[in-house]
Amino acid sequence: MELNSYLEQTADQVDSLIYRYFGSSCDDLGRASAHLLLAGGKRLRPALLLLCADAVNKGSAIDVVPAALALELTHSFTLIHDDIMDGDLVRRGVPTVHTKWDEPTAILAGDVLFASAFEFLSLADAPDSAKVRATSMLARTCVEICEGQHMDMSFEARDDVGEGEYMKMVEKKTGALYAAAAGIGSILAGGNPIYTDALYHFGQGIGMAFQIQDDLIDLLAPPEVSGKDQASDIREGKKTLIHIKAKEKGFDLSPFQRRLSSAEIDEVIGRLREIGVISEVQETARNLVMTGIRRISILPQSEEKDLLLQMGDHFISRSS
Amino acid sequence: MELNSYLEQTADQVDSLIYRYFGSSCDDLGRASAHLLLAGGKRLRPALLLLCADAVNKGSAIDVVPAALALELTHSFTLIHDDIMDGDLVRRGVPTVHTKWDEPTAILAGDVLFASAFEFLSLADAPDSAKVRATSMLARTCVEICEGQHMDMSFEARDDVGEGEYMKMVEKKTGALYAAAAGIGSILAGGNPIYTDALYHFGQGIGMAFQIQDDLIDLLAPPEVSGKDQASDIREGKKTLIHIKAKEKGFDLSPFQRRLSSAEIDEVIGRLREIGVISEVQETARNLVMTGIRRISILPQSEEKDLLLQMGDHFISRSS
Numbered sequence: 001m002e003l004n005s006y007l008e009q010t011a012d013q014v015d016s017l018i019y020r021y022f023g024s025s026c027d028d029l030g031r032a033s034a035h036l037l038l039a040g041g042k043r044l045r046p047a048l049l050l051l052c053a054d055a056v057n058k059g060s061a062i063d064v065v066p067a068a069l070a071l072e073l074t075h076s077f078t079l080i081h082d083d084i085m086d087g088d089l090v091r092r093g094v095p096t097v098h099t100k101w102d103e104p105t106a107i108l109a110g111d112v113l114f115a116s117a118f119e120f121l122s123l124a125d126a127p128d129s130a131k132v133r134a135t136s137m138l139a140r141t142c143v144e145i146c147e148g149q150h151m152d153m154s155f156e157a158r159d160d161v162g163e164g165e166y167m168k169m170v171e172k173k174t175g176a177l178y179a180a181a182a183g184i185g186s187i188l189a190g191g192n193p194i195y196t197d198a199l200y201h202f203g204q205g206i207g208m209a210f211q212i213q214d215d216l217i218d219l220l221a222p223p224e225v226s227g228k229d230q231a232s233d234i235r236e237g238k239k240t241l242i243h244i245k246a247k248e249k250g251f252d253l254s255p256f257q258r259r260l261s262s263a264e265i266d267e268v269i270g271r272l273r274e275i276g277v278i279s280e281v282q283e284t285a286r287n288l289v290m291t292g293i294r295r296i297s298i299l300p301q302s303e304e305k306d307l308l309l310q311m312g313d314h315f316i317s318r319s320s
Numbered sequence: 321m322e323l324n325s326y327l328e329q330t331a332d333q334v335d336s337l338i339y340r341y342f343g344s345s346c347d348d349l350g351r352a353s354a355h356l357l358l359a360g361g362k363r364l365r366p367a368l369l370l371l372c373a374d375a376v377n378k379g380s381a382i383d384v385v386p387a388a389l390a391l392e393l394t395h396s397f398t399l400i401h402d403d404i405m406d407g408d409l410v411r412r413g414v415p416t417v418h419t420k421w422d423e424p425t426a427i428l429a430g431d432v433l434f435a436s437a438f439e440f441l442s443l444a445d446a447p448d449s450a451k452v453r454a455t456s457m458l459a460r461t462c463v464e465i466c467e468g469q470h471m472d473m474s475f476e477a478r479d480d481v482g483e484g485e486y487m488k489m490v491e492k493k494t495g496a497l498y499a500a501a502a503g504i505g506s507i508l509a510g511g512n513p514i515y516t517d518a519l520y521h522f523g524q525g526i527g528m529a530f531q532i533q534d535d536l537i538d539l540l541a542p543p544e545v546s547g548k549d550q551a552s553d554i555r556e557g558k559k560t561l562i563h564i565k566a567k568e569k570g571f572d573l574s575p576f577q578r579r580l581s582s583a584e585i586d587e588v589i590g591r592l593r594e595i596g597v598i599s600e601v602q603e604t605a606r607n608l609v610m611t612g613i614r615r616i617s618i619l620p621q622s623e624e625k626d627l628l629l630q631m632g633d634h635f636i637s638r639s640s
Contacts, residue, residue, distance in 0.1 A: 085424035104405035115462035122456040128448035142435035
């Protein structure tokens with residue numbers, strides 16, 4: 001099977017649960033909670049969870065789709081709260097929750113999704129012992145995501161952020177939830193601890209690579225390809241791996257912290273290519289995926305394992 | 321045993337876990353998460369959980385103290401987020417988290433405690449099936465608390481809030497977490513479903529009565545007794561049961577939405593007593609406790625059952 005058709009199929013499964021449970025709220029808080037969920041999204045974390053469940057126990061009668069939804073709810077909760085903290089106005093082509101409603105409602109909408117994630121996880125059709133381990137993993141993951149977001153915010157005011165710190169931040173902010181998606185999929189489907197551990201680290205690695213690729217897309221992709229504003233990270237002074245590596249090589253991006261013309265962006269990109277920053281950052285992302293792929297080499301051969309490899313590749317080759 | 325010594329003893333147990341796990345954070349977010357927890361608190365929800373566990377299964381080897389802590393973490397999370405929404409500056413005699421740090425840190429600190437609650441609940445030493453049911457109950461409860469807070473905020477702009485709506489709001493905002501404390505205590509200790517259901521509703525009733533008593537204390541208790549500002553609810557135009565009942569009887573408290581002298585407060589109290597509002601509100605709280613006590617009459621006689629009855633009584637007789 002092609003990865004794209006698998007992703008479409010699992011997104012449909014998750015979307016149908018989203019519409020069933022969040023599609024027709026009759027109160028204001030319910031609508032605010034559902035707003036971002038209903039605005040679309042690639043549902044990559046749920047897909048990873050489902051894929052890992054099948055990779056360790058294909059054809060088991062266990063229904064882990066509610067758990068897959070739990071991962072999407074967790075992701076959506078973090079986006080709603082992050083948007084408040086970052087003051088972002090638009091996400092997925094719609095106004096952010098705190099913009100369309102207000103800040104108190106957005107805090108509560110995030111909290112509702114957070115709680116619902118644990119509710120759906122306990123609804124998954126899996127042995128209780130697996131659900132307890134999955135709950136504990138999701139809870140720990142949420143603490144890590146908060147720590148990652150806090151690190152990311154604290155970087156804004158600093159000009160001495162090192163590569164190690166950046167990698168730790170990405171591990172927590174983005175890697176942790178992909179790790180949990182993979183680990184929880186394996187746990188619920190009855191995967192043995194060695195498979196679960198391998199899949200957890202695979203998810204962590206490709207999740208970190210996903211974030212680094214996001215930073216590359218922000219810089220390199222023209223708006224007509226990415227659907228986003230180009231070079232917004234440089235404009236906002238974000239301490240991305242690109243920023244950190246450039247600084248190490250004597251090219252400080254801080255003076256470009258303003259709206260740049262597309263000619264200026266091209267010049268910056270040219271310079272970054274010249275001094276090898278772009279290729280090094282791409283290499284870092286590729287290594288994370290490769291290390292992840294080596295971790296799951298112990299899994300038996302299967303269509304799902306093949307899709308996992310494709311997924312790793314997709315995370316660092318996508319341009320939007 | 322006297323209720324007070326029981327409460328002191330269980331508060332010590334919970335406090336020692338709080339100090340162990342939250343007492344020495346070396347990072348900023350950890351300190352912000354621990355701030356309100358370390359500022360004290362009566363630990364009433366943990367006490368109710370422990371009491372209910374013992375009431376259904378005294379002397380069981382099951383350690384539910386981590387679950388009791390989970391309830392306190394949940395309570396603390398809701399306070400941190402509520403304080404942001406309500407713009408409150410001081411709580412438990414210390415600056416609120418968003419005042420001492422900033423709003424983004426306070427949102428994250430609340431989220432960290434929320435996640436930690438589920439982590440500690442899954443650590444409780446109880447059968448997995450019980451922990452899954454407890455997790456699901458806590459998750460549903462958190463959704464209800466958010467709904468209750470949202471209702472409470474929406475009341476501020478309205479002048480037609482009815483008694484039924486007020487009671488529904490209090491049931492969600494305050495009753496739900498006491499209900500969950502009692503229900504989870506019973507579930508984890510292996511209480512049969514009939515005991516669990518009875519304790520859940522007992523918790524809900526005394527929790528609602530607790531909130532109504534809080535409103536009475538706000539109006540009636542002089543600052544030197546309550547440690548709080550007197551009649552702040554009237555000043556802020558809060559739609560309490562006192563406000564709603566007074567309005568029904570033709571005494572509108574809205575014009576008093578300003579700083580009142582203590583002579584004015586006494587005059588308002590006198591008028592409210594005269595038209596029977598105070599006694600009716602006290603009666604409502606007492607009925608909630610009495611109904612709860614009738615629910616748990618099916619429990620076998622025990623020292624713990626006696627303490628539960630004392631607790632119900634304490635919730636409506638306390639003056640601070």
